Amino acid sequence: MKFMKLGTRPDTFYTEEATRSVISDIPNDLVLQISNINYHLHQFSLLPKCGLLRKLCVDSDDSSTVTIELHDIPGGEDAFELCAKYCYGIIINLSAHNFVSAYCAAKFLRMTEAVEKGNLVLKLEAFFNSCILVGWKDSIITLQTAVKLTEWSENLGIIRRCVDSIVGKILTPPAKVTWSYTYTRIGFNKEQQMVPKDWWTEDISDLDIDLFRCIIIAIQSTHMLPPQLIGEALHVYACRWLPDTTKITRPESSGSQTDEVTDKHRKVLEIIVNTIPSDKGSVSVGFLLRLLSIANYLGASTVTKTELTRRASLQLEEATVSDLLFPSHSSSNQHYYDIELVAAVLESFLLLWRRTSPAPTESTQFMRSIRKIGKLIDYYVQAVARDVNLPVSKVLSVAEALPDSARKDHDDLYRAINIYLKVKRKLYVIYITKIKSSSPVQQFNNFQDPMFFMFYLSYHIDHVFLSSKHSCVRLLKQKHPDLSKGDKKRLCRNLDCQKLSPEVRSHAVKNERLPLRTVVQVLFFEQEKGSYEQTTRSAGIPTTPAPSESSARDDQKMKRPDKKTQLEEGKKKGGERRNRGDRGERI
Template identity: 25%
Template sequence: MDVSCDLEVDVNGEEVFIVDKKIISSYSGRIRKLFSKLTGGAKSLKVIFHDFPGGAESFELMTRFCYNNGKVEINPLNLSLLYCIANFMEMNKSVSGSISLLEQTEKSLEEIRYWTWSELLVALNQCQDLLPVANSSGILIKCLDSLFGRLALGNETSPCPSISSTDSFGIRFSCDTRSTESLKNSSFRATWWFEDLVAFNPNLVEMLTKSMVSRKFDHVIISRFLFYYQKSRFILATSDEKRKISETVVNMLYSLDQNAISCKSLFGILRVTLNLNISKCCRNKLESMIGSQMDRATLDNLLVPSPIGSNCLYDVNLVLRFLKSFLGKGVSCVPLVQLKKVSSLMDLYIAEVAPDPCLKPSKFLALVRALPDSARESYDGIYRAMDMYLEVHARLTEEEQIKLCCGLNYEKLSSEVCNRLAQNEKFPSKLAIQALFSQQCKLKSLLTETNQTKPFIDSPLSFVDIDTKGKEDESCEQIVVYAGKLDLSAENEKLRAHLQGMQWRVLELEKDCRKMQSQMTKIMKSRLSSHSNAKSLPRLCS
């Protein structure tokens, strides 16, 4: 073969090759098109490629094929590279009876089902360096399909057969032992491929995840792989690489069933991305996923340090956004069990952030009011947190204190806490008296209900009607409850026990009423004496 060097080829700025234009163009349709309209006898010809797949090494492999009369050894280790070269250079023409490079690689690709796992991984690793040609040519999709088939086959499990209730204990015990081992083996079968795919770049992982989702792959396994991938790749990654990895993982997790995602792992990603400056869209997705699982969170999860530049200890705004996502579809759409779990968690969180001297009253009140009143059965925890907050923020005006305490529901405070509030000088006097009045109303309501449900009491119940315009010295009327003649026959034993229990409850309520009245009298005397010019208090409860 006569060889001349009349064509200069610059490959991606990596290296310059001097080749025979006639030989290369005979195999490459792309080169032929470049010079088909060329007229005249130009002495110097040059071609510059900026996106040649595989770079200078790949171009050298192509020239060997051309100079060797269209012959080259094709195997799984170089198939992806040769296939992309054949597509990019349009090498689909047979020369001198030899089969074109594209035909040869397509024929070899048909044998992909016989490749070993290692060979398939090599081919995929080559594909990720050959984008976008590997994607447009279709070889990447074929490799991913083959990979998915291997994963689906490897995830098949053989659980222990069900044992009927008539089987002996010995058989059940044997099966339980085998089941334990089976669970371990099943877990290994489901995750054995994690380490092998860690080498893939984020773009390839994104394509793989989308393929798995479209093929109904187990979302739990997918989410576990994504968390594993993020953790493993972070070890040696730069800041920019970490940002790209995190955004890919979050976007892919967002496409999964949220019930299949670990809440703890989501908080792990949140903490490592705090200073990575990930996109706002990605951060919103992450916060939305966490918010939807607030009932699975713990107090430690929520104690996220505040952003740089903020004086607060913890990022309260972040937690408020979590709660907004949690209630995103409306309170009526949230199961009551989950609502109460989040309520208990928030009571702990509010108590934890309350001593922060930099926490503004508006933010504290926003935390208290973030959940609907129906979420809490008791406001005792909120009172204790508010007590700590007022102790740290002693310089708040009375108006600010009253506004802050609007977050309390006095009807859901226990009698013990109401008594403490009434004697707590950190709370405004109006609120202390309001708490006592609320308890008076609650007692009156209970006594009224009891009176309406007991036909055995001959005389009606009496309840003190407190007027704060000067009747604070009056003592509470004694409540007299007694039972009439009861049928003590065997048939009415249950009724008798029930009635006696109700009678005992009424007597206990009477004692609480007298005790509360006494406390109210003392408090009003002490506080009204220091506010002699204050206006009369309104009648809050009758």
């Protein structure tokens, strides 16, 4: 950082109560009132250099003390004191941190060449042009301090010249960058590596959002940098100033200070969204989804949410499961994950996908795209299915949204359903164990878990007081950790047994968590497939089984059971399920 030192005399200003004065043998004859401070100074020191003070004192009597109010001086008492010390020849140090206030105050006091040759304004302009604008960080610091005096800085051209200087350095080829910059990426070593293309992104993230937008817009207008670099700058700024919603599960309590912070965050978010380049891929889909989560948390405008949803849906096939996992910020939701966010983006993607009529040469690419989305959503459902508070309706809202063509097979969908049923059943067993084995005191402590409390009421009402058909019991069972038969049927109604691999079908037949109807469908398909293969072999028609099926038969070295045996096994398992009832399903 560059400095300019003016003056030679030591500092002789002192404070006495609310008065600032200077040590001198000559009596004070000039009183300047700034805010709540009175400056007792001398006309012979200030008037030769300050055109404004000279004009205000022109009609005063030389023998009297003149009192002048300067409450509207830019920069306040600190800026005035710099100018006053300069008039007394006292040493002052100027840098990018105090240049703006000193320059505006000097302009206000008219410390120009017209008043005295080599006056303060001329020296400050020379320092600005030869030192501040030449430096990278000096320009940024000066621009940031100009926020406090925006109107003066704009009128004097400080903001425009700083922005031009910063943009010019950003457009400099990395090989020609010789100045110091901030770059804290993990694994980067300035001494051993070349200057990265995004070397400038962290330093400009220190700026106020309005100044940051000015720089980004100026860069975009040159068309000299790729959209991805501009997108990276927006990403760095968002990480610096926006809240991390992955670490916030519920909205903070309201208050004047909180509302002010929220409004500031909302402004930053909306400016970032409006500044994102229109080019697809200028920012990652993970960044867009994070912005959408922040928009939901901050209560951003519908326009902002819609734009983020649209942009994220255009790049959804680039997403990973971790990109989709955000906590819910709604106080009414007991489940952890924000399913509505993913459902909205998926709906936008499918709407665009259905509207697009692919040419015959492009149909393969479109199918590959929708299949990739199908895999992504099934993996996502597997991840969120581990949330014990997740209702069936939320699972179905994303699992059922996909068209049939999105899934080449239903193995991943089956795994998601199985995980969800296993988690629900496991919690059911845990709660039953707590009720039957814990003491009354322990049960009272368990009531801190609202879900356990609802289950406790449901269990005792169902077994002691009321019929299971009573509306109160049905209401309580909505909070029941285990699933009803109807919910299990709804969960499995989109599961196509014909699209399950042999290994998954083998697991499904033995899965006691599945509804009986689904198991029977799997057995029926196995039977039909076995009959078809037997018929083709009898007719001498060669069959080419899938590699997985062939290897499974070779490993097992055994024949499939005949039709009669399979039907008997199905009836036997069905009878066992009916005898056991819901309580008989084990993990």
